[in-house]
Amino acid sequence: MGITLYLNRKNNEIIVKEPQDVSSLTNGFYGKMDKGIIHLQPEEALYMIDIRNAKCIDETGNTYTFNDIASIFLKRKKLLARYLTFKDWRDRGLIVRPNFEAHRNYGRSTTKKYKGGDFKIDAYSLQGVFFFDDLITIIDDEASGKELYEKYWIGQFGTYKAAHRGKIAKLDIHETIYLLKHGNLSLKNTKLKEIWVEANERIKYFEDMYSVYENWRNKGYVLKTGFKFGTHFRIYFPGASPIRENDEWIHSRHVVHIFPRKSKMLISEWSRAIRVAHSVKKTFILAIPGKKLEIKINPKKPRLDFLLYHRKKGGIETPKNGQPRFFMYSLSEDEYLGGEELAEVLFEVKYYGLEALLAIADRESSITFYVVKRIELPGSDYEHYEIEWMQP
Amino acid sequence: MGITLYLNRKNNEIIVKEPQDVSSLTNGFYGKMDKGIIHLQPEEALYMIDIRNAKCIDETGNTYTFNDIASIFLKRKKLLARYLTFKDWRDRGLIVRPNFEAHRNYGRSTTKKYKGGDFKIDAYSLQGVFFFDDLITIIDDEASGKELYEKYWIGQFGTYKAAHRGKIAKLDIHETIYLLKHGNLSLKNTKLKEIWVEANERIKYFEDMYSVYENWRNKGYVLKTGFKFGTHFRIYFPGASPIRENDEWIHSRHVVHIFPRKSKMLISEWSRAIRVAHSVKKTFILAIPGKKLEIKINPKKPRLDFLLYHRKKGGIETPKNGQPRFFMYSLSEDEYLGGEELAEVLFEVKYYGLEALLAIADRESSITFYVVKRIELPGSDYEHYEIEWMQP
Numbered sequence: 001m002g003i004t005l006y007l008n009r010k011n012n013e014i015i016v017k018e019p020q021d022v023s024s025l026t027n028g029f030y031g032k033m034d035k036g037i038i039h040l041q042p043e044e045a046l047y048m049i050d051i052r053n054a055k056c057i058d059e060t061g062n063t064y065t066f067n068d069i070a071s072i073f074l075k076r077k078k079l080l081a082r083y084l085t086f087k088d089w090r091d092r093g094l095i096v097r098p099n100f101e102a103h104r105n106y107g108r109s110t111t112k113k114y115k116g117g118d119f120k121i122d123a124y125s126l127q128g129v130f131f132f133d134d135l136i137t138i139i140d141d142e143a144s145g146k147e148l149y150e151k152y153w154i155g156q157f158g159t160y161k162a163a164h165r166g167k168i169a170k171l172d173i174h175e176t177i178y179l180l181k182h183g184n185l186s187l188k189n190t191k192l193k194e195i196w197v198e199a200n201e202r203i204k205y206f207e208d209m210y211s212v213y214e215n216w217r218n219k220g221y222v223l224k225t226g227f228k229f230g231t232h233f234r235i236y237f238p239g240a241s242p243i244r245e246n247d248e249w250i251h252s253r254h255v256v257h258i259f260p261r262k263s264k265m266l267i268s269e270w271s272r273a274i275r276v277a278h279s280v281k282k283t284f285i286l287a288i289p290g291k292k293l294e295i296k297i298n299p300k301k302p303r304l305d306f307l308l309y310h311r312k313k314g315g316i317e318t319p320k321n322g323q324p325r326f327f328m329y330s331l332s333e334d335e336y337l338g339g340e341e342l343a344e345v346l347f348e349v350k351y352y353g354l355e356a357l358l359a360i361a362d363r364e365s366s367i368t369f370y371v372v373k374r375i376e377l378p379g380s381d382y383e384h385y386e387i388e389w390m391q392p
Numbered sequence: 393m394g395i396t397l398y399l400n401r402k403n404n405e406i407i408v409k410e411p412q413d414v415s416s417l418t419n420g421f422y423g424k425m426d427k428g429i430i431h432l433q434p435e436e437a438l439y440m441i442d443i444r445n446a447k448c449i450d451e452t453g454n455t456y457t458f459n460d461i462a463s464i465f466l467k468r469k470k471l472l473a474r475y476l477t478f479k480d481w482r483d484r485g486l487i488v489r490p491n492f493e494a495h496r497n498y499g500r501s502t503t504k505k506y507k508g509g510d511f512k513i514d515a516y517s518l519q520g521v522f523f524f525d526d527l528i529t530i531i532d533d534e535a536s537g538k539e540l541y542e543k544y545w546i547g548q549f550g551t552y553k554a555a556h557r558g559k560i561a562k563l564d565i566h567e568t569i570y571l572l573k574h575g576n577l578s579l580k581n582t583k584l585k586e587i588w589v590e591a592n593e594r595i596k597y598f599e600d601m602y603s604v605y606e607n608w609r610n611k612g613y614v615l616k617t618g619f620k621f622g623t624h625f626r627i628y629f630p631g632a633s634p635i636r637e638n639d640e641w642i643h644s645r646h647v648v649h650i651f652p653r654k655s656k657m658l659i660s661e662w663s664r665a666i667r668v669a670h671s672v673k674k675t676f677i678l679a680i681p682g683k684k685l686e687i688k689i690n691p692k693k694p695r696l697d698f699l700l701y702h703r704k705k706g707g708i709e710t711p712k713n714g715q716p717r718f719f720m721y722s723l724s725e726d727e728y729l730g731g732e733e734l735a736e737v738l739f740e741v742k743y744y745g746l747e748a749l750l751a752i753a754d755r756e757s758s759i760t761f762y763v764v765k766r767i768e769l770p771g772s773d774y775e776h777y778e779i780e781w782m783q784p
Binding site: 049050051065066067070071074076077078079080081084087091128129131132133134135136138140156159160161165166167168170172173174188189202203204224225227228230232266268269271272273275276279280332333334360361362363364365366368 | 441442443457458459462463466468469470471472473476479483520521523524525526527528530532548551552553557558559560562564565566580581594595596616617619620622624658660661663664665667668671672724725726752753754755756757758760
């Protein structure tokens, strides 16, 4: 026999009171016990009906189906995204608890430390022509173009992966602006101001893109286009050089994607970028440029959705023997996520000292998980995160 | 010694006239011969300077560098994207000729034929609740939900890849609308019209997405979310079933991405979607829904950029021994491509009976090629193309 749920039609509370049911749910860490009665959250009640063969009745003996119960809570935001992500975690035999139980810093968050550093370029006197339609600068002075490429990996001298082939250097739009500001580049046909205007007109959130480029470059990192890997930039650690050692091309290990605070991105597009990086075995770094806002934490109404307990040696973690590991944010495929919204959520996770887990329910109710880890990049005001696909 | 180019400052024509240079360029199929003199296109002249160590002078003996020559043609659209894609093809030892030489149907285009068919659903009487915030319908009548899933692969009964787990069926927004229109579904809390309005408000180009879904579904194809593969839908051929045979899950081989005529997509985003499909070994289908426009071909000004000769058994094709194989469209990473623009370009390629090759110059001047093949889907008014990454 399944469990019996009782719905109180006056306050829409769902409780469990049969002793054997109470004991079964207590063992599974469902609901909240109060004087021998267990009060369930809507997601918990739906799970009982969907998966645990529970029956739900009210005072007068009417029966309630999954949809009957769900309909009562229809006004709740992303009810199904929450239910489906809750269900997935539970289906794995792991414990989920409501967000409002978060009450302190759990000391669980991991920070990734990246090297700081600085970068200075020699006082060259570089001359080039800027091609507005292509957003590329060409330097046709062979010696300067070559040195710029070999010493700083700025521009592409000759041909991609065949620098000896050809005599001109091509600077992309970020390299062009960087050298105009910091590298004594002058252009025969235009000035920084005009290029800046053009780039901002042509490329959405260009200012954000460039500021991330400059932020990392100033610390000695090398940033080149991430086109082949589906992201804005690929990134090499300080000291990387395009000159092949033992005829081996250096492979980047990280890619950087910029998520402007004011932008909104479809979850499916967001996920696509992470997938490409994953398929080429690169670490995906998300950069949220711009000034961090003051974010208020309301302990009674967290932005995040569920506290997740994970595994430990020899078993699973529970509220009895451990602490939550992740704070889950439930999303669905066709939703839009804003840069600022994500920044807020990640700030909240940090406040509680948990790891952030983004759980995305696709249109087929399959769930994809991403763990988000904060990056410490000395001297940077921007927020950076490593995002990794995870199978719990 | 390199070749000598002569620039005529009056008309900005670039010619080659030294007999040994003329003979060298003739053998390489560069330029156009007229009375013993070769007239070069700007891309050809730039290539000579960049790669073939050519010197360029004018009547009075002034020397011109790469940038000097490029600056003369600075007003030409996407000059560098064109130059870099031209260069890549030439660097492979293959022949490129100017677009205006296209003069007939070359009979080279390949069409992919897909099965037609029709689809009828039994006259069920289905009831569900629609969750607006999640754009999902739940059917909690176990028998109907299960049959719908097993017989038509509509909805997800139980759990993804574990249909026995759970008792409810989830229909996504496309399945919901399809069943409201064609499958006798009724919803307890709302009607088709309201859902249609909501979906169009929430999802950009929803009408286009749904119309592609319906177009294929009506022919018996099964469409499910392509979320895991970075596209709008994955697609199974008629007859596919979610019921495992010999405990083997059926894998889709194709994904469909919708490119609305009115939308503009950043080339890098566009390419990202193809990359994910490629990394999971699926054929990428691009759908351009909506009415085909009447497109005018101006033989003197093709939209496409270069005629490409490819390889043949034992060597390369040339204008002497063969015909062009591809018509190349040159693009760059940071450019926006419109659905209608692409449709026009592909119409033009068809007109000339060539295969379409999209060549994308990234910010590092590396080129990525995609071959586009027209799909014949009987009974469909929409345009569909297979797009495949290619290494020439």
